[in-house]
Structures are given as C-alpha cells and as structure tokens.
Amino acid sequence: GKHLGDIPFPERPSNLCFGGEDGKTLFVTARKSLYSLAMKVGGAGFKDAGAPEGNKVEVTISSVKEKLVYDVKSFTVRTGQKVTVTFKNPDFPPHNLLFVKPGQADAVAKMAVDMGADGFAKQFKPDTDKILWGSTMLDHGETEKISFTAPEPGDYPYVCTFPGHAILMRGVMKVVP
Structure with missing residues (x-):
C-alpha cells in the first residue's frame, strides 16, 4: 500500500x-x-435475508467465544412485529445486549465506560432514554430473552456495554415498513 x-x-x-x-x-x-x-x-459487506413475514419474529444472538463479537451482525424486522431476541453468552467474560436509538451506540458505550467502578452494580447499563431494550449482564453459559414491538423504520444498533467490548460487539436491527 x-x-x-x-x-x-x-x-x-x-x-x-x-x-x-x-x-x-x-x-x-x-x-x-x-x-x-x-x-x-x-469489502462485500453483510447480506441480509430481508424481513420475515408474519406478526412474530424470533432471533437468537450469541457472543462468540474469545472473539468479543456477536454471531449476528444484522437482522431485519418490520414495524409492528413482535420481536423476541434470545441472547446467549457462551463466552467467559460477561456480556449484555442493548438495543439503542439510531446513531447512539457510541454515546451509550461511552456512558457505560464513564460509570467507572459503579458500573458493576448497575451492570454497565447507563440510565438514559437512548437505550430502548436490553438484557442484563450475562455470565458464561447464561441466556436471556428480550421481547418488544419493532419500532418505526430505521437502523437500531445493538451493543455490549461492558467496558471495552463495544468497539467490536455490535450489530444492527434494521426495521422496514
């Protein structure tokens, strides 16, 4: 180069x-x-199969062992669909999965880091309206379901807010009409 x-x-x-x-x-x-x-x-970028039909959508997202990434980089849903995300943590460090407003992943990640030592008691989940839905901080082997109704169209990032993880542990829920 x-x-x-x-x-x-x-x-x-x-x-x-x-x-x-x-x-x-x-x-x-x-x-x-x-x-x-x-x-x-x-690069070619990610491919997305498009939004599933019907009123209910189930998605499983897992942390990838020793990689600090989620196994699902993006998925698509339609506005108004009932979405259930099953979040699994097979990795050894703790991880969470927070869905945030469009364009707010970096701001929420910074807020979590700024919590300092207090973040452990609050599971590094800042008290902000920029977070829409999310899991608790899961330890190795734990699973949690998150259910919500898909909002208005847009790209809604999801991110792990344990300090340092948000750089790589992120993805996007694409909401289409």
Missing part, C-alpha cells in the same frame, strides 16, 4: 480494530486513550 503519513501516539498502540456505527471505522487503542480514525474500507 501507499504510505499516507504517520500518526503520532503518546504511547505505543496496543490494539487495532474495526467498529463504529458502520463497522468500517478503524480504532487504535493505546494504554491511556482511544483514538478514532475515520477510514472507509472496501
């Missing part, structure tokens, strides 16, 4: 990963800070 320049870091980077609302933003973490570089990358 072509060298585009150097980025000065106060410390040596410890991790590079992609995340963000679009899944194509490069994040660089150092010991004390998180730097975000907006960088679009090529």
